[in-house]
Amino acid sequence: MQDQALHYAQTHQTETLDALKAFLSIPSISMLPEHGKDMQLAALWLVDKLNSIGLHNVKIMTTPGHPIVYADWLEAGPDAPTLLIYGHYDVQPVDPLEEWVTPPFEPTVKGDSLYGRGTSDDKGQLYIHVAAVEAYLQSAGRLPLNIKFLLEGEEEAGSTHLENFVIEHQEMLQADAALISDSHILDPETPVLITGVRGLTYMEIAMRGSKHDLHSGMYGGVVENPLNAMVTLLASLRDEQGRVTIPGFYDDVKPLTAEDRQAINNGIISEDSVLDETGAPVLWGDPDYTVAERKGARPTLDIHGIKGGFIGSGAKTVIPATASAKVSMRLVPQQNPKKIAELFTQHVLNISPDTMEVSIETHNTGDGAVIDMSAPAIQAAAEAYEQVFGKPSLYLREGGSLPIVPMFIEVLHAPVVLMGFGLPDDNLHAPNEKFHIPNFYRGIETAITYYQLLAERIA
Amino acid sequence: MQDQALHYAQTHQTETLDALKAFLSIPSISMLPEHGKDMQLAALWLVDKLNSIGLHNVKIMTTPGHPIVYADWLEAGPDAPTLLIYGHYDVQPVDPLEEWVTPPFEPTVKGDSLYGRGTSDDKGQLYIHVAAVEAYLQSAGRLPLNIKFLLEGEEEAGSTHLENFVIEHQEMLQADAALISDSHILDPETPVLITGVRGLTYMEIAMRGSKHDLHSGMYGGVVENPLNAMVTLLASLRDEQGRVTIPGFYDDVKPLTAEDRQAINNGIISEDSVLDETGAPVLWGDPDYTVAERKGARPTLDIHGIKGGFIGSGAKTVIPATASAKVSMRLVPQQNPKKIAELFTQHVLNISPDTMEVSIETHNTGDGAVIDMSAPAIQAAAEAYEQVFGKPSLYLREGGSLPIVPMFIEVLHAPVVLMGFGLPDDNLHAPNEKFHIPNFYRGIETAITYYQLLAERIA
Numbered sequence: 039m040q041d042q043a044l045h046y047a048q049t050h051q052t053e054t055l056d057a058l059k060a061f062l063s064i065p066s067i068s069m070l071p072e073h074g075k076d077m078q079l080a081a082l083w084l085v086d087k088l089n090s091i092g093l094h095n096v097k098i099m100t101t102p103g104h105p106i107v108y109a110d111w112l113e114a115g116p117d118a119p120t121l122l123i124y125g126h127y128d129v130q131p132v133d134p135l136e137e138w139v140t141p142p143f144e145p146t147v148k149g150d151s152l153y154g155r156g157t158s159d160d161k162g163q164l165y166i167h168v169a170a171v172e173a174y175l176q177s178a179g180r181l182p183l184n185i186k187f188l189l190e191g192e193e194e195a196g197s198t199h200l201e202n203f204v205i206e207h208q209e210m211l212q213a214d215a216a217l218i219s220d221s222h223i224l225d226p227e228t229p230v231l232i233t234g235v236r237g238l239t240y241m242e243i244a245m246r247g248s249k250h251d252l253h254s255g256m257y258g259g260v261v262e263n264p265l266n267a268m269v270t271l272l273a274s275l276r277d278e279q280g281r282v283t284i285p286g287f288y289d290d291v292k293p294l295t296a297e298d299r300q301a302i303n304n305g306i307i308s309e310d311s312v313l314d315e316t317g318a319p320v321l322w323g324d325p326d327y328t329v330a331e332r333k334g335a336r337p338t339l340d341i342h343g344i345k346g347g348f349i350g351s352g353a354k355t356v357i358p359a360t361a362s363a364k365v366s367m368r369l370v371p372q373q374n375p376k377k378i379a380e381l382f383t384q385h386v387l388n389i390s391p392d393t394m395e396v397s398i399e400t401h402n403t404g405d406g407a408v409i410d411m412s413a414p415a416i417q418a419a420a421e422a423y424e425q426v427f428g429k430p431s432l433y434l435r436e437g438g439s440l441p442i443v444p445m446f447i448e449v450l451h452a453p454v455v456l457m458g459f460g461l462p463d464d465n466l467h468a469p470n471e472k473f474h475i476p477n478f479y480r481g482i483e484t485a486i487t488y489y490q491l492l493a494e495r496i497a
Numbered sequence: 498m499q500d501q502a503l504h505y506a507q508t509h510q511t512e513t514l515d516a517l518k519a520f521l522s523i524p525s526i527s528m529l530p531e532h533g534k535d536m537q538l539a540a541l542w543l544v545d546k547l548n549s550i551g552l553h554n555v556k557i558m559t560t561p562g563h564p565i566v567y568a569d570w571l572e573a574g575p576d577a578p579t580l581l582i583y584g585h586y587d588v589q590p591v592d593p594l595e596e597w598v599t600p601p602f603e604p605t606v607k608g609d610s611l612y613g614r615g616t617s618d619d620k621g622q623l624y625i626h627v628a629a630v631e632a633y634l635q636s637a638g639r640l641p642l643n644i645k646f647l648l649e650g651e652e653e654a655g656s657t658h659l660e661n662f663v664i665e666h667q668e669m670l671q672a673d674a675a676l677i678s679d680s681h682i683l684d685p686e687t688p689v690l691i692t693g694v695r696g697l698t699y700m701e702i703a704m705r706g707s708k709h710d711l712h713s714g715m716y717g718g719v720v721e722n723p724l725n726a727m728v729t730l731l732a733s734l735r736d737e738q739g740r741v742t743i744p745g746f747y748d749d750v751k752p753l754t755a756e757d758r759q760a761i762n763n764g765i766i767s768e769d770s771v772l773d774e775t776g777a778p779v780l781w782g783d784p785d786y787t788v789a790e791r792k793g794a795r796p797t798l799d800i801h802g803i804k805g806g807f808i809g810s811g812a813k814t815v816i817p818a819t820a821s822a823k824v825s826m827r828l829v830p831q832q833n834p835k836k837i838a839e840l841f842t843q844h845v846l847n848i849s850p851d852t853m854e855v856s857i858e859t860h861n862t863g864d865g866a867v868i869d870m871s872a873p874a875i876q877a878a879a880e881a882y883e884q885v886f887g888k889p890s891l892y893l894r895e896g897g898s899l900p901i902v903p904m905f906i907e908v909l910h911a912p913v914v915l916m917g918f919g920l921p922d923d924n925l926h927a928p929n930e931k932f933h934i935p936n937f938y939r940g941i942e943t944a945i946t947y948y949q950l951l952a953e954r955i956a
Contacts, residue, residue, distance in 0.1 A: 069811030131809060196812055222715075236714065240812040249776030251927030255695065255897025256681075258827050259739065259797035260771055260788055262781035266735065266800050273732035276725065280718065312719055317708030322721035322852045329719055338718035341725050342815055343806035348823065350590060352528030353655055353699040353860035355825055355898075356801055356926050364807065366814055368717050393781045401812035438714025439814075467815050468710030 039178040040490040046177035047169065047482045054172075054482070055152070055475070057087065058165045061127075062145040062154045068104055068128035068195040077104045077191050080127045084189055085109075087168060092175035093187070099207075101199035104128065104191030108210070111171070112184045119496035120184040121489065122213035122452065124442055125164025125220065126193035129156035130467045137469035150475050157473035158464035163219040164189065166459060166478065170485035182493035186213060190442075193220075196240065196402025197441050204449050214496050215415035216446045217488075219481065221436055221458030224306055226474055229423035229431040229484075231416065232456035233301070234334065237369035237406035238439035239378045243268070243386055244362040245394040252357040262393035264361035265346055271389060272363055275339055280323045282339045282367065284385045290372045294327075294335060302330050306432050315462050334435030338368045364401075368439060375403030404441030413453035414495040422488035423457070426480055457488070498637040499949040505636035506628065506941045513628045513941070514611070514934070516546065520586075520620050521604040521613045527563050527587035527654040536563045536650050539586045543648055544568075546627060551634035552646070558666075560658035563587065563650030567669070570630070571643045578955035579643040580948065581672035581911065583901055584623030584679065585652035588615035589926045596928035609934050616932035617923035622678040623648065625918060625937065629944035641952035645672060649901075652679075655699065655861025656900050663908050673955055674874030675905040676947075678940065680895055680917030683765055685933055688882035688890040688943075690875065691915035692760070693793065696828035696865035697898035698837045702727070702845055703821040704853040711816040721852035723820035724805055730848060731822055734798055739782045741798045741826065743844045749831045753786075753794060761789050765891050774921050793894030797827045823860070827898060834862030863900025872912035873954040881947035882916070885939055916947070 047054070066080035067073040081098050084107045088096045093109040107127065112120070132142040132155050140146040145154035156162065167187070174181045188211060192198055204211060223230040247264040254263075277283055294302070307330040309321055323332040332338075346361030348354035367382070369375055379400045390396040409416070411433065423431040436456070446454045459481035465471045506513070525539035526532040540557050543566045547555045552568040566586065571579070591601040591614050599605040604613035615621065626646070633640045647670060651657055663670060682689040706723040713722075736742055753761070766789040768780055782791040791797075805820030807813035826841070828834055838859045849855040868875070870892065882890040895915070905913045918940035924930045 069813065070809065131807065131811075131813060133807065133809065194813075238714075238814070240814070242812075247777055250924055250929070252775060253897065253925045253927070254797070254799045254801070254825060255697075255827060255895070256792070256921065256925070257771070257775060258799045259782045259791040259795055260780055261775050261777045262739075263799045265803065266731075266798075269728040269731040269800065269803075270735075272725075272728040276729075280721075312716070316711055316716060316720050318706055318720045318852065319854060320851050321719055322850075323718045332718040333715070336718055338713070339725075340713045340717045340722045340814070340816055341728065341806070342713070342813060342817075343808040344724065344728075344803040345808040347800070347802035348590070348592070349802040349804040349821075350529065350592070352590075353701075353823065353825070354528065354590060354653075354801060354926060355697070355699070355799070357799055358801075359927075362808075364812065366713060366812070368714060391781075392779050393777065395778060436714070438712065462715065465709055466712045466715070467813060468712070468818075470709070 039174065039180065039182055040486060042177035043173040043486045044483055046173040047486060051479055054169045058162060059145040061161050061165060062156050063143050065143045066128050067131050068192050069131055077128065081105050081107050081191060084127055088187065091168065091172035093171065101203055103199045106191065106203060107189040108187060110186040111181055114181055114184045117497065118183045118493055119214040120186060121492060122186045122188060122211055122216045123167045124188045124216060124218045125167065126160045126190040127164065128191045128194050129161065130194050134469060139470055147475065151472040152475050153470060153472045155471050157471055158460040159466045159471065160193065160220045162473040162478060163459055166219055166481040167485050169482045170489065173482065173486055182490045186211065197404065198402060200442065201445055204445055208449060211450060213450060213452050215455060215492065216450060216452045217455045217457060218440065218442065219458055220440060221456050222460035222462050222464060223458055224432055226461065226477055227427060228429055229427045230434045230458065231420055231431050232409065232436040233411055233433045234371060234408040234435040235406055235438060235440045235443050237371065237373055237375045238366060238404045239369060239375040239382065240366040240401040241379065241382055242362060242364050242399045242401055244360065244397045246360045247394050248359045251359050254355040254357050257357055261357065262391065263357045264394060265358060267391050267394050268344060268361045268363055271386065272341055274389060279325060282337065284381050286381045287378065290374065291337060291370050292372050294331060298335065299331065302335055302435050303328050304433065306434055307333055335370060337370055337373060339365065341365050369406055371406035371408050375405060379403055404439045405444035406439065407444035407447055409454060415453045415492060416455050418491040418495045419455045419457045419488055422484050422491050425487050426484040498633065498641055499945060501636035502632040502945045503942055505632040506945060510938055517621060517624045518604040520624060521615050522602050524602045525587050526590050527651050528590055536587065540564050540566050540650060543586055547646065550627065550631035552630065560662055562658045565650065565662060566648040567646060569645040570640055573640055573643045576956065577642045577952055578673040579645060580951060581645045581647060581670055581675045582626045583647050583675060583677045584626065585619045585649040586623065587650045587653050588620065589653050593928060598929055610931040611934050612929060612931045614930050616930055617919040618925045618930065619652065619679045621932040621937060622918055625678055625940040626944050628941045629948065632941065632945055641949045645670065656863065657861060659901065660904055663904055667908060670909060672909060672911050674914060674951065675909060675911045676914045676916060677899065677901065678917055679899065680915050681919035681921050681923060682917055683891055685920065685936055686886060687888055688886045689893045690879055690890050691868065691895040692870055692892045693830060693867040693894040694865055694897060694899045694902050696830065696832055696834045697825060697863045698828060698834040698841065699825040699860040700838065700841050701821060701823050701858045701860055703819065703856045705819045706853050707818050710818050713814040713816050716816055720816065721850065722816045723853060724817060726850050726853050727803060727820045727822055730845065731800055733848060738784060741796065743840050745840045746837065749833065750796060750829050751831050753790060757794065758790065761794055761894055762787055765893055766792055794829060796829055796832060798824065800824050828865055830865035830867050834864060838862055863898045864903035865898065866903035866906055868913060874912045874951060875914050877950040877954045878914045878916045878947055881943050881950050884946050885943040
């Protein structure tokens with residue numbers, strides 16, 4: 039059965055890539071209200087596709103936000119294990135649009151790469167499993183295990199409604215393991231299993247200093263400028279070593295044990311690799327921790343944008359009435375993102391100058407998690423990687439945040455396998471996002487292999 | 498002759514306002530390249546108008562940037578004085594457009610106000626003199642003195658090419674006095690003569706931290722974020738009292754003498770008036786100086802915009818590759834704006850972190866000036882104001898920058914009269930710019946009166 043599926047996948051690569059391109063051409067940007075219709079189109083596209091490859095119970099399930107697409111195939115019977123596959127069909131916004139070399143929603147092949155928004159995060163990786171299931175059902179007419187698809191449309195908008203959905207549909211989603219392909223491996227040849235994800239708290243600070251914009255010649259030096267007040271406040275949120283200065287921020291951060299440090303500093307992430315991937319002149323961060331520790335196992339604070347005033351060409355001398363800033367904090371698993379949101383809010387209000395009316399909004403929060411690598415579902419993933427890539431899988435604590443991971447662990451009591459196929463330089467959330475096409479095909483073969491191995495290991 | 502002109506002006510108010518509206522409807526934004534054609538249209542509109550009211554030598558004179566419109570009427574003869582009238586036909590950009598209650602280039606009357614971009618700064622005030630000259634020439638067929646118009650198209654873009662133009666055309670522009678109506682009075686009933694203007698140095702700082710945008714989950718805590726680096730740098734440019742921390746910045750700032758302080762603290766500007774005009778919760782600035790001193794006679798530093806990352810709705814977790822910030826400094830007359838630009842550049846480079854590639858651009862610089870109020874041309878202005886407004890004129894040191902003022906003083910050796918008709922709440926450089934219509938008409942009568950008084954005083 040596995041051989042039939044592998045043969046099918048290998049002989050249908052062109053059709054599979056074309057289908058992915060069609061999926062990618064729908065601009066399903068969950069964060070921008072003007073793309074609401076595109077979100078529906080992307081969900082409907084998935085429903086059509088999942089029906090056509092032979093899945094059952096294919097449906098669009100509403101949430102207070104963007105819908106969730108569900109499908110399953112449970113004909114392997116009650117003795118076979120059930121695998122829940124999670125993916126997200128929404129993508130990040132595309133600005134700055136002018137920096138894209140090819141249009142973000144016209145997927146374009148150049149060399150070994152497929153360029154376009156969502157190629158790697160996460161439509162391309164999600165589609166790996168659609169293609170793997172298709173290969174089994176279209177060649178052998180069956181799968182070696184039961185499969186459930188849970189495809190979300192709000193991951194890039196903070197997965198706001200996912201937790202309630204999972205809690206409400208626990209029975210429908212019950213599985214022996216959950217699988218997510220939304221991460222990256224080390225390089226095209228070296229697979230990586232993720233051993234932990236960071237939590238996230240995303241805030242927005244708004245300040246108002248006057249009832250309308252002012253002329254800096256008339257009011258400079260007399261009425262405080264919200265941009266000046268904002269930079270002073272934002273600058274104070276970190277110290278010179280990059281440590282966050284919010285009181286209580288580190289209270290729940292456990293010191294890394296010698297064992298942790300050994301596991302994290304396994305040589306995968308080096309200063310050189312990060313310099314090479316990013317082109318940064320030098321690296322940066324808390325000198326008490328190594329690059330690998332800072333990247334995956336320490337909390338951070340980043341500013342994502344500051345709005346207010348004039349950013350066009352030329353020289354406008356405005357004191358804007360308002361300014362706002364988006365700030366997020368990546369958290370270690372022990373930190374409670376909601377508590378961090380409260381500490382942030384309280385601290386910012388405490389240090390806000392009396393020249394400003396200040397308001398603070400929590401955009402979203404997501405828990406972190408550390409993954410138990412001894413589960414059979416995860417060992418099977420390492421084996422599948424090795425069979426297809428011909429090289430043992432590495433283990434990496436990932437710096438990104440996948441709120442679905444701790445939620446699956448807590449609500450579904452299922453081990454979560456983070457089996458990704460992206461690359462570190464895929465330009466996630468940035469212009470010219472891409473996906474390495476050979477790993478798209480290798481990903482399909484790895485998925486096909488994994489389904490078989492999981493059936494054997496858990497049966 | 499003066500009475501005929503006043504009568505003409507009083508009986509042609511509707512036509513005059515309609516002509517101004519036509520002028521205002523041309524979106525002549527000098528700073529935005531996409532409005533290049535509108536700049537030409539505005540210059541051509543002026544040429545037509547100046548020809549039609551009977552001026553001579555009307556011409557568009559090219560510069561390396563936007564053109565200058567020149568016109569004159571020199572029939573008063575060599576014994577009569579010559580007045581050079583300066584104005585600018587370019588306007589500020591209009592963003593944030595969504596905050597305009599009426600479209601910026603559809604001039605709209607509401608109550609006593611005319612709303613639209615340029616109504617007060619400076620098309621409306623410039624047009625006061627076009628209408629005053631028209632009133633003389635169309636009623637009496639002549640003016641009591643010689644008049645020259647110098648109408649610039651780059652004031653809002655830093656008057657980049659004006660100095661060279663004035664130096665090259667010294668003879669053509671030679672005059673006994675220069676008059677600028679591009680400032681505001683205290684309130685609708687109380688005229689104000691400006692006794693000094695601040696200089697300006699406008700800079701832009703650009704930082705690059707990586708070769709492309711990065712995902713904060715993958716690189717937060719390892720690669721420095723240009724927005725974080727930028728706020729730290731910008732916050733350090735002022736101390737807690739708002740004093741600028743650039744070494745050498747205050748070297749040429751003379752302490753205010755007891756006489757200066759008495760003249761400046763004349764009761765016109767109070768904490769209450771500024772709070773009322775701006776709606777600020779509290780005032781701000783160096784506690785060693787009064788509000789009036791800080792507003793007009795002390796240097797300041799303001800941030801006008803910070804570009805980079807994501808400022809749309811929602812929560813995007815990007816570490817942008819680049820960030821930039823626009824910063825300007827208002828200077829007292831003794832400070833050399835070009836020297837300040839050098840000090841700023843050197844200091845910013847000195848304090849820039851090694852995580853960033855930093856580049857610094859000088860947008861423009863403009864000198865400040867203190868005006869000698871004893872000149873007959875200025876005393877005549879005070880008298881004209883009083884005759885029309887029925888109230889003595891006040892004297893005010895203005896916080897804004899008019900680079901033309903020191904240039905006229907130095908290059909043309911002419912006294913400069915700053916006789917404005919705007920109001921402090923005209924929303925200059927902001928949404929919903931407006932002009933108080935009764936003062937538009939009073940301005941025309943004041944100009945008519947001033948031309949006559951100046952002819953008598955200097956003849």
